[in-house]
Amino acid sequence: MTTKVVWNVTIPCFLLFHFFREGELDAGTETNINLNHQIYYHVMGSDQSEDILCWKDPEHPKYSFGASVTEDGKYIVLSIYEGCDPVNKLYHCEISSLPRGIEGFRGTEELLPFVKLIDNFDAQYEVVANDGDEFTFSTNKSAPKNKLVRVNLKNPEFWTDVLPEHEKDVLESADVVNNNHLLVCYMSDVKHVLQLRDFGTGNLIHQLPLEIGSVFEISCRREDKEVFIGFTSFLSPGIIYRCNLASTIPEMKVFRETSVPGFDRTRFQVRQVFIPSKDGTKIPMFIMSKKDIKLDGSHPTLLYGYGGFNISLTPSFSVGRVVLCKNMDFVVCIANIRGGGEYGEEWHKAGALAMKQNCFDDFVACAEYLISDRYTSSKQLCIEGGSNGGLLIAASINQRPDLFGCALAHVGVMDMLRFHKFTIGHAWTTDYGCSDKEEEFHWLIKYSPLHNVRRPWEQSSDNHCQYPATMLLTADHDDRVVPLHSLKLLAVSYIYIDEAADRYGFMAKMLGASWTE
Known part of the structure; x- marks a missing residue:
């Protein structure tokens, strides 16, 4: 092909x-x-x-x-x-x-x-701009949180740093605007920060005012004095800011704002908490709810996660989440577990390959926090994720079926021993490893959802529990995570159920036992 x-x-x-x-x-x-x-x-x-x-x-x-x-x-x-x-x-x-x-x-x-x-x-190299043969790149070379470097293509042995790696924040993007300015976007504790810097030296000129949320697009060209900035948050459906960088103090003026009928942002609150995982690492989590809810353990709660491939779950607006909070008194939570890019490449690698179990431990820690801090109870806690996040959900219910009341796994990667044999799955071995290699096989077999389904009575003594109600979603035209992943997991689960029913049905018939209630 x-x-x-x-x-x-x-x-x-x-x-x-x-x-x-x-x-x-x-x-x-x-x-x-x-x-x-x-x-x-x-x-x-x-x-x-x-x-x-x-x-x-x-x-x-x-x-x-x-x-x-x-x-x-x-x-x-x-x-x-x-x-x-x-x-x-x-x-x-x-x-x-x-x-x-x-x-x-x-x-x-x-x-x-x-x-x-x-x-x-x-390392990774992405073009930021060029002046003829002189190029400026964003790179993670010796900089897990990214930096800007410069090189002349006619003299490629000599590279210079333009904007060094930040000690804490991750460099998300850089655009050259107004001829000699850099518009730089950093991610600081999973929230975006915008800065205007000098293109030649990288020195800070202005910090642009931005509320807590995510920059989802920057539209500009090098000669432009004006730039358009797309912004969203849990409580902002979408704002396009227009900013004149030629003014003495650049202002972020609303150019266009999306409104959602019936949505009053003042009725809701968003908190960010940091939860210690199994190894003590602090895991960020956003919690969205109606204002002034009582922490009495009574709220239905949705916990969403991903944790892979250097992908960050930054604040974004969802009508579905608002409906859950407004009309059904839900608490909606986003867990920024390891494996993502929220704190750079080190955070990504801490949830990949041999370290993948950290993702599941982080997610469990977030769930336990929601229960212990009385937002919800295990019976009222639903977990959700898709693709790599579907793997997260399936592995979590295998490992801690007692902790959740409901699970939604979208197009999950469920067969960790054969995923690399289908469509683009071979590209994922950089995050998961590959079962063709003996050492990596042993990483994968420990958490592969398909290979770790257990009958309730086979759980360890402290985890003797039925699985939570679970919905597996797939699609026959998904050419990335092919349907066989979810279908195989579903088949294995059904086989275990049917086998138990046949075995004990036969026993009851032979012993003359009857159903009493």
């Missing part, structure tokens, strides 16, 4: 776009492994068959690629990924040096002459 990758470029009449699968019947239920990504150049209005092949690497069929064109149109920058870790190789091609441009490669077998700048997977 060949996967075609194309990308967006600011050259009139041309389009390069992303990830398109060709050459196979798309019934939506395929499980074949995704291999041999390629990058093509597409002219708008032309037939796809006329696309120009720009890059492939048949010697490394599991590699995936991303490509972008610099704002000045001079360079194509190629990022190469081996899995889901925040690491990549980085190549570049100077378009202006091609005698006939990309069109000169039409009908040939040649690939674009990319030059290797970074040719190993030891």
